[in-house]
Amino acid sequence: MKLFCLFTLFFTLTLQAQFQINGIVNDPKNKPLPFATITTLDNNNTITDVDGKFTLSSTVKINSFTVSYIGYQTKNISVSDNKKFYSVSLKQRTDNLKEVFILNENPALAIIRKVISNKNNNNPQKKLSSFEYKTYNKLIVSANPDSIQGRIDSSASYKDLKKRRINVDSSDYKFKEIISKQHLFQTEKVSQYQFGNNKLKETILGTKIAGFKQPIYEIIAFNLQSISVYDSKYELFETKYNNPVSNDALKDYNYKVLDTVPIKGRNTFMIYFKNKKKRKSSGLEGVLYIDQENYAIAKAVMRIKGVLDISGIHEFDYVPEEKIWFPGNTAFKIVKGKNEDDVKILGGTIQFDGDSEDAFTSRKKSASDFTFLLSESNNFDIHYNTATPIKDPSLYIEIKDDASKKTDTFWNKYRKDSLDFKSQKTYLLLDSISVKKRIESRLRFGRKVINGYIPLGPIDFDLKKLISYNNYEGFRVGLGGITNDAFSRNFRIEGYSAYGTKDGNFKYSLGSGVQIGKTTNTWLNASYAEDVREIASTFFAVDKRIFKIYDPRPINISTFYKYISWKANIQSKIIPKTEGIFELSRTYVEPKFDYLFNLNGKMYSSYIMTTAMVSLVWAPFSGFMQTPTGRNESDKRFPRFTFQYTQSLSNVLENDFSFAKIDFKTEYEKKYLDGQKTSIRLQGGYSIGDVPLTHLYNTMPNNLNKETIIQRITFSGRNSFETMFFNEFFSSEYLFFQVKHGFKRVKILKKVRPSLVLVTRMAWGNLEHPEQHVGLVYKTLNKGFFESGIELNKIYKGIGLGGFYRYGPNQLSRFEDNIAVKISYVLDLGL
Template sequence: MKLFCLFTLFFTLTLQAQFQINGIVNDSNSDPLPFATITTSDNNNAITDVDGKFTISSKTKINSFTISYVGFQTKTITVSDSKKFYTVYLQQKTDDLKEVVVSNENPALAILRKVIANKNTNNPQKKLKNFEYKTYNKLIVTANPDSINGRIDSSASYKDLKKKRINIDSSDYKFKEVISKQHLFQTEKVSQYQFGNKKLKETILGTKMAGFKQPVYEIIAFNLQSISIYDSKYELFETKYSNPVSNDALKDYNYKLLDTVDIKGRNTFMIYFKNKEKRKAAGLEGVLYIDQENFAIAKAIMRIKGVLDISGIHEFEYVHKEKIWFPTNTSFKIVKGRNNEDINFLGGTIQFDGDGENLFETRKKTASDFTYLLSESNNFDIHYNTTAPIKDPSLYIEIKDDASKKPEEFWDEYRKENLDLKSQRTYLLLDSISIKKRIEKRLGLGRKIINGYLPLGPVDMDLKKVISYNNYEGFRLGLGGITNDRFSKYFRIEGYGAYGTKDGKFKYNLGTGFLLEKNTNTWLNGSYTDDVREIASTLFAVDKRVFKIYDPRPINISTFYHYISWKANLQTKIIPKTEAVFELARTYVEPKFDYLFNYNGNLYSNYVMTTAMASIVWAPFSDFMQTPTGRSETEKRFPRFTFQLTQSLPNVLDNDFTFSKIDFKTEFEKKYLNGQKTSFLLQGGYAIGDVPITHLYNTMPNNLNKETIFQRITFAGRNSFETMYFNEFFSSQYVFFQIKHGFDRIRIMKKVRPSLVLVTRMAWGDMEKPEQHVGPAYKTLNKGFFESGIELNKIFKGFGLGGFYRYGPNQLMEFEDNIAIKISYVIDLGL
């Protein structure tokens, strides 16, 4: 349930402690000094943020604190009981510190070059062949009640200037009352990390989530920050940024040597870094503490500041035996930022009202402004150069079956400190609220609806089957569904029935499945179908089911074939990083248009095909998670590859023709930090032997054969040729290529924020044995087909507009015939 994370969008961080002071450090010109070092009288350390601000918390009374900054005179401030905010000005020194100058150039650059050069020696995942450790993590969404006014506001309104009505706003009061007793959300987990053969695997031994009997696996898989500080791309809140110690980092970042600091008994350089670009999402800024002896990272603070202020802190322990800094603690914080900007988040764009930079347009702070997310992890039980093999190393995360059933003794053993009263109340209160408001049930309902199902007791009704339209059937009205876990976890029944108002025919399907192996989601299925299908369409058996509220392309299709099919298949994820379907089928085919297939001088108006098919999708770069309910893809990475082989079986169950079909698809997608995205699709197919036109390729046309441009206006498809007419081209072999580049959304008005997408598509193909196909007139793609266009999507309420132009060897004589105008509809659920 990634949408839960929307709760983290409305907050400012104020940490609660027994003694706390706040302040800001400036130079003599009142310019803030970022990442100045603050040391208290009881030896607590802190640093100022990018605006020079700081907060120091302590369990004991703070008598004084000292501020140091390279190139400035150190200053000590005495703390007064009556003063909580301190504005400190530092005077610049007239001479530089000789002890931190390592060359004639910018000393920070010289240090960073050595850090980059020694990365493989200092990176535990490069230097060590094997290691393992355990981690305790606690994540909370909460607020400091002392920061919330908690006032009950009232305002007067009048009707006809006579009757006075008092409006009461008690939301802040109620929020403060709740947050004083409990956190808004809380979860804990204990994991074992194992590294070997250049792969890192997390096994979750225990997990506990307030309000849920079973954990929400989407939250567990949510990647808040990179595990390794040396990754070429550093990740914060599922967004990847160029790492300040990547091989080409010097061209992306500016660096400044701030100070020399002792970290756990070893001298380190304190280096501030900031991305050179000024764009809002250009990159990170923060501080690196670099060991002066081996140039390893001894501590790191990574930060993004915008609408959200997001920071990740990495702490390390120096291991003398291995001569390496090994990670011991990490923390992740999200607090509310200041800017009025939009956030690219969870696959969509969220409008967010920040505090704003204009001091004359300040808005009243609400309770949500004081909410924050904090995640802290502590590593322990660390072993180096281990010999135990890693089970299922292709998995990124594995959750043990009993992880959510651990007794309280388990948590007492692994918690760094006992839960305070507020945390204990959080579990009790959120659990009771969850039961009372049936939160888990509602979450399950939401998951099903997003995938196109409506649960009705032991059956999930298929929303895709209710109503649709095409030019052959007219309105297709139906009802379908599949049994769910309330019926059985190991056996399922599915089916549908549909009626076409135009063709007057009833279609139906009935199928069943048996679960053979839970961990690999292996099912043995059988089905019987009597239905119609678009001719020459390419269907990959492993493609994920996509639910659309409205699927526009089939509206324009009029050429179908009737089929009656018996199928048996094995569906499995047993091969690492794949999903596969192996199928045997016997299908009776009857074209519902003017067509005869000429085979050895015999004309067939209908025929039987007995086939064996293997379909597999391979995602070698994606991360996969094993849960008690099965295996799933937690992070979709590219490229990914789909292969499908279909072979007819001669002399088996009255099979009429001998042929083979090979289909493939390759997808690649690259997202940029500025909100832009480029995607590539390469798809092709090759049919060998005697194949009727019903099972060849039409390369996805989506244009009506009408006289004027306006008569041809219809809805755009996803990966279809918008200027190619239906049934204009057929091929026995083809290759299709598409490139799309989407720009960040353009703000025209407050509610009009379209996204501009540039599209180019091209295809080549040929037809072997054209004399076999009697009836339809068509062309081939041996000279290629080309079109390009512009889409302006999400102009209003998901609706957009696109224009496409056809060019090249298959361009038509009349200019306007090469133009297609299409309506688009995009609803982004962030999936």
């Protein structure tokens, strides 16, 4: 797996100018001046960053440049051939910017208020009924070889004056050699954007990724920055921030007029903005160039500086006939920030090493200190107020079937500039290395393993079926799998067999499916199974499988029921932003514990249930991508909602009971760049009619009924009550709520870095017709159940520890009985 991770890191994602100078701009007290304007005679310009640093690139020789900053004297600097870095100090000027705004008010606030009030007149997605354009994008991961020292360090050991061994560290030298010839990664994309009926869709006409014949859809769909600078929430690297021109922006940001500069022949105000909060990761910082006539955004620079230094630049072209600034070019860049921990982005495709290995020593600079990710796009072939209908507007991205098969003629037509020698070399070298090292096949293999499968020829063997343990079956050993594309793209066979060492019984399942709709991932499936399942457990048919080497919660479960079922279902993504399953099933159920179901005086020790079920997951805020292999959720967003309805079919195939069940859950999750994460889960169920205990609700208990705390130590579950005993509560209707917040990992020792997670769970429920259930002794959740706890996850090599406390109306009389201590284990595959 480490080898796979290294190859994935190597194959990650600007064109290098022929002439480039760097520098820093300071005031007389040697304090950096952020966002000062740097301009050449040919109107090539840039601005300094928040630290006053700048990089000025040009395809022609730079003889001089001008530095300007509001309130300071403009300075002209001559460029020397042998000098690449310039430290510029500006003197304050005595004359002030002409005040043309309300007295006693920050002039920048007056400008921003007018920008906000005129947004609908200046936002292309509000002013124009429709538009379409094409975009050429190039994304690379590279480094400036001049930044790397490239030395070879060596050390020798001696014994009896004889040299015995030489250790050579040539990593910097090798990295500089590589980066001088090629980029680490490179990809190109040509897209068509269409806007209409307040929806924007991207259709990818061509895509090319160095080292890969088939596109990596995860990279193609990755959202780096917002397309519109007028959205109330501006997105930068999959994190949303309050926009500095949102309706409530003035409560979050401070503003300052920096300068007045011309853009595309129109005068603009240069407005600096910064979040009012002191924490750098709390909000955006940057510069807006505001048209002095119509108060539209003519250029925008958005930046976040924290564990990563991320910047997004938007440039616009003025369209006189539409009286609007329309998006022209965008650029997105990531370099390393201040980070103690290693930071992985794009699924581990690029990594920035932590700044120090321990609290006492600083580490030697590595390749990641010089590596940057740069994505540049330019728009062309723009049409306004078009009447062309958009096909499947609910899709966020659609990739044409032949997008990865475009010839050089196609790329030469759409590239803004022809590929330089270094970019050409990148394709040649990475393609040859990919073939030699079988990178694509290794990547496919890695994806399968992450999802819990080992591909062997036409079959993906299921790792979850190999071995597990529970208190009823004992050790459960087995073998299972599903056919893959090597067998057939339109037909599949799946199944498993297992044996329990404690109950001494075999279990098995066999099923098949045929694809009846490629674009909507529609499959018609049928299966037969004989197996056991935990009583009163809730399963959503549309839930994606979560792979674990082991599932610790069932270890202590003793109450199962045997089932023999025939099923037929249709699964499809035909409804926009959803995935649904409609299923018919006939199931024979036999409880494997002391239980009878009393229905009108008749005692059932086993029964038949014939049901129809519809299960649907709805992700209204996610983006969906149509690929040549089907429809995928490319941009997973929260909240998301899952609904499931089950109805028994009276007098059909010997069905014994009449009932209905409604289940739902809502999930919300927010991740932060500094490693923190908040998740919320609301789940409930409601049953109507005659439902046996096997198919009611147990609200996910995970505690042993033992005398001491030590005896009750078990593995923690993901969404289970750690202080609730197995079979303590049953409900015919319930509501469950959980909130978790995980803080960034804390470094105690080099290999001891726990992640603190605060957890609170609560549930309410009720049981109708308790007289129907004979055998088990249980309670109901009428008064509610409450617990809170602390988890210290990944303390050492994935092992963690948690403590939970039970309180409220169902608190137990003995204090120690309300405490549960749990062991956790998080498997980190390094991806």
